[in-house]
Amino acid sequence: MSETKLIGNVSRRTILKGSAATTGAALIGGTFPMHFIKNAHAQTFRGDPGSAASVKLGFNVPQTGPYADEGADELRAYQLAVKHLNGEGDGGMLNTIKPLQLKGNGILGKKVEFVTGDTQTKSDAARASAKRMIEKDNVAMITGGSSSGVAVAVQGLCQEMGVIFMAGLTHSNDTTGKDKKRYGFRHFFNAYMSGQAIAPVLLDEYGAERRAYHLTADYTWGWTQEESIKAATENIGWETVNTVRTPVGAGDFSQYITPVLNSGADVLILNHYGKDMVNSLTQAVQFGLRDKQVNGKNFEIVVPLYSRLMAQGAGDAAKGILGTTNWHWSLQDAGSQAFVKSFGQEYGFPPSQAAHTCYVQTLLYANACEMAGTFAPWEVIKQLEGFEFDGAGNGPTLYRAEDHQCFKDVLVVRGKENPQSNFDLLEVVKEVPRAQVEYPADMFGGELGPYQV
């Protein structure tokens, strides 16, 4: 009876108003089919956790092969970051990074889970592993590293698939230069910064009248490091006698070292990393280069990219050798101390620079999601671009929008002559301020590409 009366009282105008309101509500609530709206397809994205209670991150690190130890350290750092994001442990850098919107309740209220992959330090294996994590495990973000070749390859894949890649240890200028991608971000420093940081120290220690001989690993990272260090040392007056490319994993470098003896050079610059650096440095010392006098000066060896794990591998040969690193556990700022404390108490030894950058990258991604209020990568990218923060161990830091490279202080270090303990292998010679290592965003070319793919 009342129903009939109600229908009877409804005017045409009321029905129109009601229809409009219903349509509006449906649109806001998201229940209306999206394909009726312009650009609606862009609202869906890979790695969207949807209504699930958790979000997955993909940790793609070398678990086998020559960088397995470094990869294991990266994985430890990632696991620690996940713990801190989920509110477990002492929180680490969640207490020091400013500004930070993370609350220790996961990311956007979702518990953080992770899957791991093995890059084997090979580009094809790393891409296959990343693809599996994206397609099978539906990860929202991929991170990992230890080789620039791998980083560039995985970054390209992530751009194609529309998943953010937070690079781990990669030092080639190309990663955020000619091969930069909208979906790729690097916290680690690069070869150009190493050159700018170390050159003034080399000038102070060894003078301007020097003749340098480069041995360079024959791949993207080696080439860009040679270019950057050569330019930086020539700027301080050094002459470059020769640059020689060596195959990656050569093992015995003797045939490349003997020509140095009679080249007239008085400095050998080793653009090698990992096992190659350990071998070439050890062998250069065996050939008596460090006991040599050339042009009336002591012969010197420089390793532009240094790490504690490498110094450990080279043993006594690393003592007194100058180089640069992104970070070192002995730093006394609040962020570094918080991280070293968490890591040290969890695992019983200090973190490597690779572990540090991986930990920071995970927190920065999580924070950007919180700031964006969504996991949609194009929104997260916009939050990371131009993000300025402090308290992560390298002073005030900028994630430059134009190339996705972090700008922060860089460390010049030296192999310690008299270590106080088994971990005390490097001493920080100088904390080089960020301003000294900055460069124009278009210097290394490249195009970031679109936000939506």
Added chain:
Amino acid sequence: MDAIFLQILNGLDKGGAYALIALGLTLVFGTLGVVNFAHGAIFMMGAFCAVTLEKLLTLSVKVKDESVTFFDAYKETPYLELWFGDTGTAIIDWSVPLSIILAIPVMLLIGIVMERSLIRHFYKRPHAEQILVTFGLAIVLQELVKAAFGANPIPQGAPDIVSGSAAVGAIFGLGEAVVYPWWRLIYLAFSLITIGLVFSFLHFTTYGMVVRAGMADRETVELLGINIERRFTIVFGIAAVVAGLAGVMYTPVLPPDYHLGMDFLVLSFVVVVVGGMGSLPGAVAAGFLLGILQSFSSMTEVKDIFPGIDQIIIYLVAVVILLTRPRGLLGRRGVMES
């Protein structure tokens, strides 16, 4: 001239390592007919004999560094130094040469156990299956070493007295600046002596003569009532000792890691093929030849004319030799040709 002289030394040195590994490979192939892809892993295990002894000799009293608060960091002083003072320090200093004493029985045992427990089941199986099982064994061995020692290289020092360089230039009438590391010269001498000993064993002892007879005609030797299989087992052990000692002595040149064997394995197989499958003099000659060619191809003057030649020279030479002499330099008719 100086540069050429140094590259010859480099080549001989490198060739010494190739020749020692290839010698063992050829010995095993010639006697047992097995293509042993685990031979590189044996070289690596030898190197880790040196690492193990060094770790034992440097067992230390750990004094905590109190300035480090978030984890335990230690200053380590070896017991040997505490107990025996300078004598203890000297023993640690000589750990690599001392490792030879440890490596001989250990590698002999590893070789014999490997042959008796696994390899002998594959004598009559196709070469492809032998390659698969020995390659699998190599992976297992290297993963075991990685689990025990980690993936990073572990530096081993030569004794102080020979850790510097020798002024070889002065001896040969070249410049004072022509120097070469003492330990590499010792390694070269060690290679030549070891190769000489293996050849002497095979040519001047009755045991060696029977082994050679077995290599040439196994059936006839067995018909004469000789247990040739047992002798071949011992030969496998000897090949393991040769590769193991080569590994021990190589540690001051190249800090060993678990992957060391694989790095040398492929090159050593190329050496064996170039030398001629089953030919011991061929393996040695090819080892030195390829070592020297690799060194010369790395010279800037050569690379300016042929860029990248240093990375392909070994394979290029292998292709040329196999095209012109399909059995290798000193290969015999009938080996792997059935």
